[in-house]
Amino acid sequence: MATPLSAAKTLAALKAEGLTVHEHEGWRTHNRDAATGKKFGPVIGVLIHHTAGHNDRELCFRGRTGLPGPLCHAWLGKTSGLWLLGHGRANHAGAVDLDVLNALRAEKPLPHDDQANADGNDCLYGLEIENLGNGRDPYPDAQYRQAVLWAAALCRAHGWSEKSIAGHKEVQPGKIDPSFDMDDFRAAVRKQLARKPGGAATTPVTTKPGKATKPRVDLSRLVSAAKTDPGARQGHVTYMTGTNLTEAALVKLGYLDKTYAGDGSFGTTTVAAYAKWQRHLGYGGSDADGIPGKISLSRLGERTGLFTVVA
Template sequence: MATPLSADRLVAALRAEGLKVVEYRSWRTNNRNSKGAWGPVHGVMIHHTVTEGTDASVRLCYEGHSSLPGPLCHGVIAKDGTVYLVGNGRANHAGLGDDDVLRAVINEAATLPADNEANTDGNARFYGFECVNLGDGRDPWPAAQLEAIEKASAAVCRAHGWSERSVIGHLEWQPGKVDPKGFTMSSMRTRIGDRLDGPPDAEEDPVPKTIGLYDADNRKLAPGGWTTLPVERTTLLTGATVYDVLVQLTLTAPAGGTVQGRFFHLRADGSRWTGGIVERGTSGGKSFLDFPGKGSIRAAEKLQFEVAYFPAAPDDTAAAVIDTRRARGLYWA
């Protein structure tokens, strides 16, 4: 559940994703808010226009027609990848759809149920992008247009902290609909997810920033089980970021023990993605251990680190002592 983006935030999100955006006529005040609710919003819906030609398609989506007043979406994606914004608020694009599908989108379920009912107002709940295509299965989808669909969807998802599972096609929402026709929504969601794993194109900085954190207070580490380990702070990095980080520990423990470390991404809903385990041995006295991690986090995720200690003797219950800990490396925000 989310409050709809303002016009300025929507434009900024799309441009930050590397899209060419055209603000068409008085799109900022073009809506159907007088006819029903707009928000809370839960996802993005993709359509095809069943038209050809950019100018005519954009005008139709802005104005609508005698049986369906405009706007007919929020943005029109042309074949060259340009996004024309035509509506800001409630738009006549989704119509009535399946409440089970809406619940799946809200929960970001891995699989969508069949859309076999039309009992829920989708115009209040979804952003809509109409893509210029005849929808006959023969009209081509240029690479630039498919990339723009990917970017526009990712831009809205990134702004709200959603995953690619918040993006659906009209055919997945309302019984009898076939759009978009010519590519699968499953393949498009995969593309959107891959894009969300990195920073937006327009915000990617070729010059990395540095992270340098250090703690010298002793911290006991009981045998067995994972312990989230702060280094100055619990969250090492947050926001859409690509990172290359090394955590270094000075640890006092008997020889022959094992210390495991791993990075994880904590999501806003409390779930997490866990990276691979790096294992180091203790040498007796002070051991100097390092744990590298590379990856990327999304806008709403937090990068944290956890560690586990296993002594050589199974019946040894004494805690190891972490004397110092350091996190250092590079990240691209």
Template sequence: MAIPLSAAKTLAALKAEGLTVHEHAGWATHNRDAATGKPFGPVIGVLIHHTAGHGDKELCYRGRADLPGPLCHSWLGKAEGLWMIGHGRANHAGAVDLDVLDALRAQTRLPHDDEADADGNDCLYGLEIENLGNGRDPYPDAQYRQAVLWAAALCRAHGWSEKSVAGHKEVQPGKIDPSFDMDDFRADVKKQLAAVHTKPGPVTPGAGTASKPRVDLSRLVRAAKTDPGARQGHVTYMAGTNLVEAALVGLGYLGRAFAGDGSFGSTTVAAYAKWQRHLGFTGADANGVPGKVSLTRLGDTSGLFTVVA
């Protein structure tokens, strides 16, 4: 745990990492501390989001009717670059899994997020990356690189490793942001932390670029066979199930109300069977248990994930 950086030290850390930083008017005193009576900190890590929209810098600053701003500490646009949005407590993480927070604090491997029993706004810095998050909206190499630098800068300032970095989808059940692979992102942060501070050169396309999350076929099959008959709320493979359900929702095979709980239940099995029949499968090949061909096609069509066997 650590005391949050001051506004001045935050700016200095980001600029030292090679970032160009823009400052939204009023950002240095824009927070939810007084309104909630809960000061920000101690801090234990950084959290990465996508905004699920475009042109949403001002939204992240002001917030919504049901969720006052700031909605992050920094906003990273595709073309507008990195902007400071708030300093202090921000409404970005929400209710998260305490076990995951403990792992971030200890800098150990993150467990599956199957509960929402702690307040992540207390202790996590938040970055919102401008992206639709639908798997088909690319992250420009320069934007992704800036996200890596942002995370590395805060980790370096606090003496943290890349194990203090998480995606929203890894701390709060039902979330799928950001729509790139967090293990790859952490590996890129690790490389940056090992590098000596230098002025950044041009971004090389394909080097340290955003990669899609991976769904493990064998784990997903186990979930599809186990979850329907298990007790209510049982979760076998939350991350993969959530991605598959999001893909089925996006393609119209599953109602949104049935997605995001991490359980590959009977409704999800029925929706997946519809997808299999759409692809031309019949009989036992359209029983709602994913196969490599149908799962690969679902990942490719939705753009949300790739498949590993």
């Protein structure tokens, strides 16, 4: 654990790593510390995201309804470069798996994220990378390289290795960002840390992300959630990862309001929304009861591009 870098030291570390840094007006005092009553830090690592959109720097600075900004500490555009948007607590990580945080703290291999029982906003720096995140939107070489330098700069400043870096999809069940391979990304940071900051690369650095990988939804576990959660106590969670991914897909297609998504519980509203999806596919009667089947779930994953299905 470490004390967060001051605004001045953050800026100096990034520039020393060879980055051109743009400063958004007000970034040095833009944070959620006072509003939440929770001070940022100690810090244990850095978290990588994609924005799932384009031209969203100001959105990440201001925030959106129900989620005030800043939504990250830094935003990295496709062609606009690196922008500092906040300093202090930011709304980027949300509820994450405590086991994963402990692994980042100890710089050990990351376990599977199957819980959301800790606040990642307390202890993680966040970078949002401008990208649709659909596996078809490329990350320009220069943009990916800048992301590597951003992560390396913070790790170097704190004396961390690349093992203090995670993707959002590795810490919070149901998340899919960033849409590139994090092991490849960490390997690139490791190479950067082996050099002097700002020094030219002596060996090629991988700047092109590998093929995007999609999370998997276990059909049998999701069916169990759909049958168990509606009648369970409020807040009961049977299968958080699969439920969150399914709800995200239903939201994307307009079958579920986003206010009912993301809590990990496959409740009655989700069952009703899934039944609408089944009817859209032509099912009726008991075949459109809101309990996922392999064909309907597979088509939901294919249509939205959010996940694949395992039986």
